[in-house]
Amino acid sequence: MELAQGKQKFIEAWGRLGSEWGINRTMAQVHALLLISPEALTTEEIMEQLSISRGNANMTLRDLIGWGLIEKQHRAGERKEYFYAEKDVWLIARQVAQERKKRELDPVLKVLNELSSIKGDEKDPEYKTFKKSVGDINKLAKNVDKTLATMMKAEESWFWGSIFKMFK
Amino acid sequence: MELAQGKQKFIEAWGRLGSEWGINRTMAQVHALLLISPEALTTEEIMEQLSISRGNANMTLRDLIGWGLIEKQHRAGERKEYFYAEKDVWLIARQVAQERKKRELDPVLKVLNELSSIKGDEKDPEYKTFKKSVGDINKLAKNVDKTLATMMKAEESWFWGSIFKMFK
DNA sequence: ATTAATTTTCAATATTTTTTGAAAGTTCAA
DNA sequence: TTGAACTTTCAAAAAATATTGAAAATTAAT
Structure with missing residues (x-):
């Protein structure tokens, strides 16, 4: 299996497991995506990779922060916010x-x-x-x-x- | 608190917990009701106590049997089926x-x-x-x-x- | 202060899940 | 075998949940 394909599968599987356990599917998928990302991602990138709307991405990211699973990162000279998942x-x-x-x-x-x-x-x-x-x-x-x-x-x-x- | 009131509260709480953990609320409530019933109940009684339809009751009871949490009981001379919950x-x-x-x-x-x-x-x-x-x-x-x-x-x-x- | 980039909000919409109820199916005593 | 008692099925309706997207709010550089 290809890496790209593997990533897709992982995101799907994590999303399915999440929804079976009372966690919103999108939230689990965003978390999965960030878990396998070496770098922090922007809202824009997350929206694109998972084909979700800006509003949805924003709310989901806020929830994930509330669960203590991801954090916002700032970069010097940039307005955009980056999101990074705890990997432990x-x-x-x-x-x-x-x-x-x-x-x-x-x-x-x-x-x-x-x-x-x-x-x-x-x-x-x-x-x-x-x-x-x-x-x-x-x-x-x-x-x-x-x-x-x-x-x-x-x-x-x-x-x-x-x-x-x-x-x- | 009264016993009748306590039963209601228990059924509600169990239903809420179930739905937070990906188990259908009605299923958790039917299970709760049977758990605190000393005797096996009929579909009719369950429908009435929880205000749910016959179809819903029937499907839910079948699911609970599938989970191994309740069992059907027959009584001599009666056509009706009785449902009893494992209490351990x-x-x-x-x-x-x-x-x-x-x-x-x-x-x-x-x-x-x-x-x-x-x-x-x-x-x-x-x-x-x-x-x-x-x-x-x-x-x-x-x-x-x-x-x-x-x-x-x-x-x-x-x-x-x-x-x-x-x-x- | 202005403005352009970015984030947040939330009413409307879409999707998913659950529930209903009536019709079809089954069972069994007579 | 019939038919009344009871159970099962499932298409349609309702309810719950998730998603969209555009407008409003915020932010920070100039």
Whole structure:
């Protein structure tokens, strides 16, 4: 396979994966494009390479900055802004984990905790089943939460090293 | 908070989380409803409680069966089908992990492996960056893959026990 | 201050995804 | 076999989400 073809495939695959996981396809594709670009790109170049509009490019780039995945760069004597992607994949993974934890897991944990404190008749099967399921999910979610928090502070080699030692 | 109110909140929260993670909102809500039901429910009851159409209920229930999260039950002398959700949360987590791995992670790993084998000029920054990023993502994805495979076979207490020992 | 380059905004439009509901299909007891 | 109970299908409609593009806002050099 040719490099140019490979790039296309990578951008497509990343976009598909993103949309299956609740991330806007275009956002994943812009990220993919920047990930494999040695140099920072301008909005113009991104628009052209992915055939998207200026408005779309602008909003998507802003979101990616919000996720901490890319940064704006300025060049002396130039008005244009350049965009460059963080290339450290472990850092990216932690960044995404952190954002999704904050935006999605934390709010659910809050609700689960509220729901865990509902009182009722222990003889009522409706109440018992509700309490059991909510309680179990709450415990699982807390474990996930703690693990993510640790992962966010960890070095990649240490993290996977420990995982695989544990699974040996 | 009342139990009835709590149930509503749980169904809503589960639906929201589902849609943020690429799972159809209705599917997550039907699953939530069944999770907190001590008894199996009929299509009719599900339609009514969630205010959804027969067609929607039917398709959603079939999907949930496909994910291995609920099962059909028959009752002697009755024509109607009843639906009952697996209540073991750890089993549910493993089931979901397994399905998503199969449907989404495995295809991406296949593409990444192909892309990793592309040859090119080591002096070309375009090639070098492509190769590095794809290679790094590939490694990370393989680690995730192995960890999920182990999790799928593991007992809950053992799994979290090991995780937290490791992070101590 | 002016202006040309560039970025941002957002109402309108397009696309994708989900849902509906009625018709067709199936099942089984009589 | 018939027909009532129930399930499945799927084309059409609705809802949700993403994208466009042109106008407005911003910026910085002169």
